Amino acid sequence: xxxxxxxxxxxxxxxxxxxxxxxxxxxxxxxxxxxxxxxxxxxxxxxxxxxxxxxxxxxxxxxxxxxxxxxxxxxxxxxxxxxxxxxxxxxxxxxxxxxxxxxxxxxxxxxxxxxx
Amino acid sequence: xxxxxxxxxxxxxxxxxxxxxxxxxxxxxxxxxxxxxxxxxxxxxxxxxxxxxxxxxxxxxxxxxxxxxxxxxxxxxxxxxxxxxxxxxxxxxxxxxxxxxxxxxxxxxx
Numbered sequence: 001x002x003x004x005x006x007x008x009x010x011x012x013x014x015x016x017x018x019x020x021x022x023x024x025x026x027x028x029x030x031x032x033x034x035x036x037x038x039x040x041x042x043x044x045x046x047x048x049x050x051x052x053x054x055x056x057x058x059x060x061x062x063x064x065x066x067x068x069x070x071x072x073x074x075x076x077x078x079x080x081x082x083x084x085x086x087x088x089x090x091x092x093x094x095x096x097x098x099x100x101x102x103x104x105x106x107x108x109x110x111x112x113x114x115x116x
Numbered sequence: 117x118x119x120x121x122x123x124x125x126x127x128x129x130x131x132x133x134x135x136x137x138x139x140x141x142x143x144x145x146x147x148x149x150x151x152x153x154x155x156x157x158x159x160x161x162x163x164x165x166x167x168x169x170x171x172x173x174x175x176x177x178x179x180x181x182x183x184x185x186x187x188x189x190x191x192x193x194x195x196x197x198x199x200x201x202x203x204x205x206x207x208x209x210x211x212x213x214x215x216x217x218x219x220x221x222x223x224x225x226x
Contacts, residue, residue, distance in 0.1 A: 101167075
């Protein structure tokens with residue numbers, strides 16, 4: 001497994017502003033993922049971020065709204081742009097490790113975002 | 117499109133009971149299945165992973181089974197404790213992605 005940290009752990013933001021969430025891993029990983037968990041809901045994949053290539057977004061998520069950076073193998077950022085109250089969610093990053101023929105994902109502690 | 121369903125949505129049991137959480141999925145072409153625990157407002161802790169070729173995995177008081185042909189998995193928790201209170205999520209890995217169920221919110225009463 002790995003130690004995964006996220007900053008900030010929580011934030012309260014005003015409508016129309018943007019917030020950048022950081023995800024740091026203590027070892028090098030190829031695959032990193034960003035998820036959203038809306039209140040009372042399960043996790044939905046926003047995008048897959050591989051180092052050295054553009055992020056791949058899932059249906060319903062666009063780069064202009066959720067730009068992602070992946071500058072190296074241990075770090076990624078997700079920006080929530082032009083926020084509205086509907087963006088209030090927990091945002092989680094995850095990483096994937098390969099173990100003897102199978103892959104397993106591990107998650108960061110999440111960033112709780114409230115948009116007023 | 118893969119859909120993952122968890123039943124029940126919520127469960128309350130007295131301490132010491134054995135319990136079973138259910139997870140079903142519509143497409144059996146999965147790579148593996150993971151069970152996670154999520155405490156309120158927190159991230160996810162991986163509990164067990166079952167590869168598609170496996171039938172079950174055990175860790176302490178937890179046992180997870182997988183029947184890929186019928187699209188079902190169960191998480192068995194033995195001798196439940198108040199510290200087990202959390203939301204339990206199952207997720208199937210398919211096409212390089214995890215698809216999550218809605219979770220079962222478990223409350224273990226002292």
